[in-house]
Amino acid sequence: MLSNAYICTMKCRYILSVGIFFMFSCNYYSVNTENNNTSHVKTGKVIYQNECMMCHGENGKKRVLGAGDLSQSVLTISERIEIITYGKKSMPSFEQRLKSEQIREVAEYLESLKPHD
Numbered sequence: 001m002l003s004n005a006y007i008c009t010m011k012c013r014y015i016l017s018v019g020i021f022f023m024f025s026c027n028y029y030s031v032n033t034e035n036n037n038t039s040h041v042k043t044g045k046v047i048y049q050n051e052c053m054m055c056h057g058e059n060g061k062k063r064v065l066g067a068g069d070l071s072q073s074v075l076t077i078s079e080r081i082e083i084i085t086y087g088k089k090s091m092p093s094f095e096q097r098l099k100s101e102q103i104r105e106v107a108e109y110l111e112s113l114k115p116h117d
């Protein structure tokens with residue numbers, strides 16, 4: 001006979017794996033909606049918040065792994081697109097993760113991190 005403890009463990013595992021599945025599918029879904037162009041709301045800002053903020057911070061000033069302050073960056077749009085696409089040292093490549101339009105959007109969004117005066 002199965003002990004209660006065994007049944008409980010199986011239940012917990014089930015709940016856990018369903019949970020993990022949902023986490024992944026949500027993540028996949030959000031990337032996917034960007035890809036099929038259904039959502040025009042997914043602008044550079046959203047991409048930035050999802051993909052870049054953990055290293056660069058809300059205003060580009062967080063400097064994880066020696067990242068430069070994006071709000072002070074003097075790079076042109078095309079130089080940024082190049083770095084975002086192919087990566088640079090600890091900066092990951094987004095070639096596989098984002099479409100080229102999305103890379104452009106987020107590169108353009110970086111302009112708005114610069115101090116306006």
Ligand code: HEC
Pocket residue numbers: 047048051052053054055056064065066067068069070072073074075080083084088089090091092094106107110
């Ligand atoms: C894992 C952390 C990490 C993530 C995620 C990340 N970056 Fe970076 N980024 C870095 C690091 C580190 C550098 C510095 C690379 C170097 O020159 O050594 C950098 C450099 C850059 C630069 C060059 C800045 C300059 O003036 O030299 C740009 C532009 C940039 N990142 C944009 C982005 C964008 C846009 C995203 C999201 C799509 C992103 N990064 C995601 C870590 C990250």
